[in-house]
Every structure is written in structure tokens, then in C-alpha cells.
Amino acid sequence: MTYAERLATTTAARGALCVGIDPHPQILQAWGLTDDVDGLERCARGMVEAIGDKVAVFKPQSAFYEVHGSAGIAVLERVLDDIRQAGALSILDVKRGDIGSTMAAYARAYLREESALRADAITLAPYLGFESLRPAIDLAHETGRGLYVLARTSNPEGGEVQLADAGGRSVAQMVVDQAAEENQRSGQYAIGLVVGGTHADPGCDVSRFNGSILVPGIGAQGGTIDGLRSIFGEATDRLLPSASRQVMQGGPSREGLVQAVESLLG
Numbered sequence: 730m731t732y733a734e735r736l737a738t739t740t741a742a743r744g745a746l747c748v749g750i751d752p753h754p755q756i757l758q759a760w761g762l763t764d765d766v767d768g769l770e771r772c773a774r775g776m777v778e779a780i781g782d783k784v785a786v787f788k789p790q791s792a793f794y795e796v797h798g799s800a801g802i803a804v805l806e807r808v809l810d811d812i813r814q815a816g817a818l819s820i821l822d823v824k825r826g827d828i829g830s831t832m833a834a835y836a837r838a839y840l841r842e843e844s845a846l847r848a849d850a851i852t853l854a855p856y857l858g859f860e861s862l863r864p865a866i867d868l869a870h871e872t873g874r875g876l877y878v879l880a881r882t883s884n885p886e887g888g889e890v891q892l893a894d895a896g897g898r899s900v901a902q903m904v905v906d907q908a909a910e911e912n913q914r915s916g917q918y919a920i921g922l923v924v925g926g927t928h929a930d931p932g933c934d935v936s937r938f939n940g941s942i943l944v945p946g947i948g949a950q951g952g953t954i955d956g957l958r959s960i961f962g963e964a965t966d967r968l969l970p971s972a973s974r975q976v977m978q979g980g981p982s983r984e985g986l987v988q989a990v991e992s993l994l995g
């Protein structure tokens with residue numbers, strides 16, 4: 730099955746919501762946990778244990794695991810495995826982007842079936858040129874995995890690069906068009922976009938985009954589920970809204986986490 734097919738099946742059953750697993754120090758403190766590998770593991774795996782059967786997609790943010798060194802990466806491997814066991818999909822938020830053999834190595838790290846860090850999809854930065862992502866695009870197609878390419882990120886600073894003119898269209902629009910062309914060419918629709926839910930006008934038209942659109946920025950950054958239709962119009966049914974702190978703040982109790990998920994699913 731392709732990533733697009735698995736995503737469609739899982740979101741049809743559980744609703745189109747991605748929950749970020751970002752165990753940063755404030756969350757660990759609020760959960761009564763220590764800011765170390767033990768706290769990281771209890772928090773991240775506790776999230777999947779509590780709501781793994783309710784959420785379609787989880788998005789661990791790699792930075793919060795990397796900060797704890799190799800032991801943190803080992804926790805990330807276990808979290809990715811927990812997500813698989815729970816029947817949910819994983820998007821590993823690593824925002825990779827490099828050239829040639831380095832990009833190929835990143836692709837193999839996250840997209841190969843044999844990799845301990847394999848995820849259903851990863852996030853990629855296209856700013857070394859969209860075509861520099863080719864090793865990841867090819868491997869994702871080969872292994873039935875997905876890629877979310879940054880088009881218009883949720884942060885206010887992103888506009889200085891993403892809204893710059895790229896020959897009569899914004900850089901963000903160029904990325905949208907390149908991803909759409911690749912999906913059309915492959916027929917797998919494995920390439921998604923990242924477009925933040927925090928801009929009244931994202932500066933790119935995704936109305937005819939033919940893949941999934943990951944929408945971070947819901948909750949703590951000010952984006953709302955109710956506001957998505959006015960931003961994305963007819964693309965709204967392709968959206969995968971994503972919230973991390975908004976859900977994690979409901980923990981550590983299972984009831985609090987379930988309630989936070991249900992209020993976002995509506």
C-alpha cells in the first residue's frame with residue numbers, strides 16, 4: 730500500500746488529526762517528570778499508550794530526542810515502534826535536506842524498511858533545490874512511505890525566504906508546484922506539503938494540490954481548526970492539522986489527553 734492509501738484509511742477511521750510528540754522541558758515539568766532520558770521516555774511513550782488508539786498520525790519532533798544523545802535516539806526508535814503497534818502512522822519531523830550521497834544517507838536512515846528509525850513519513854526542507862530531495866523521493870516511492878516538504882512554515886520569519894519572488898511566483902508556490910508535478914508523474918501522491926495554519930494568507934495556492942497537506946501551528950501558535958477553511962478553502966479535505974503542546978498540555982492523565990484530542994477532532 731502507498732503512504733497516501735494508508736493515510737486515507739487511517740484518517741477515515743480515526744479522523745484527520747496529527748498529534749505532535751514534543752517532550753520539551755516545560756512539558757516534562759508539567760507532567761512531574763525529570764528532564765532526562767527517563768522523563769523523555771515516560772512522556773513520549775505515555776502519549777502513545779494513552780491515545781494511540783484514537784489518533785491517526787503522530788509526529789515526534791526529532792530534536793527533543795536528539796538533545797538527549799544516543800539514549801534519546803533509542804527512545805525515539807521505541808516511540809516509532811509503539812506508534813506502529815498502536816495502528817497509527819508516524820511522521821518523523823526531522824526537516825532534512827542535503828545533497829547527493831548525504832541526502833541518500835538521510836533517506837536510508839528514515840525510509841528503509843530495515844531502519845530502526847523508519848517512519849511512515851518524514852519532513853524535508855527543499856532549500857537546496859527541490860531536485861536535491863530526489864534520493865528521498867525515489868526511496869519513499871520504493872518503500873511506500875511519504876514526504877512532507879516545507880512550503881510555507883508556520884513561523885513568522887519563514888516569509889522572508891518562502892514569500893520571496895521566484896520568477897513571478899513565490900518560493901512557496903514553486904515548492905507546491907514542484908511537489909504536485911512529482912505526484913502527477915509518479916502516480917503515488919507520496920509527496921505532501923507543510924503549510925502552517927497560522928497565516929490568514931499563506932502566499933501560495935494549494936487549491937489544486939494533489940497530496941496531503943500537514944498543517945502545524947494549531948493551538949499554541951495561534952492556529953485553530955475552525956479557521957482552516959477560510960485559509961485553505963477547497964483544499965480543506967486534504968489537510969492534516971497538527972498540534973503538539975495543545976494536546977500534551979492535557980496530560981499526563983489519559984482523560985486529559987483524550988479530551989484534548991476529542992476537542993480538536995470536533
Ligand SMILES: O=c1ccn([C@@H]2O[C@H](COP(=O)(O)O)[C@@H](O)[C@H]2O)c(=O)[nH]1
Binds near residue numbers: 749945948972975
Ligand atoms: O512550519 C512548521 C513546521 C513544523 N513545526 C513543528 O511542529 C511542532 C509544533 O508544535 P506546537 O506545540 O503545536 O506549536 C514543532 O515540533 C515544530 O517544530 C512547526 O511548528 N511549524
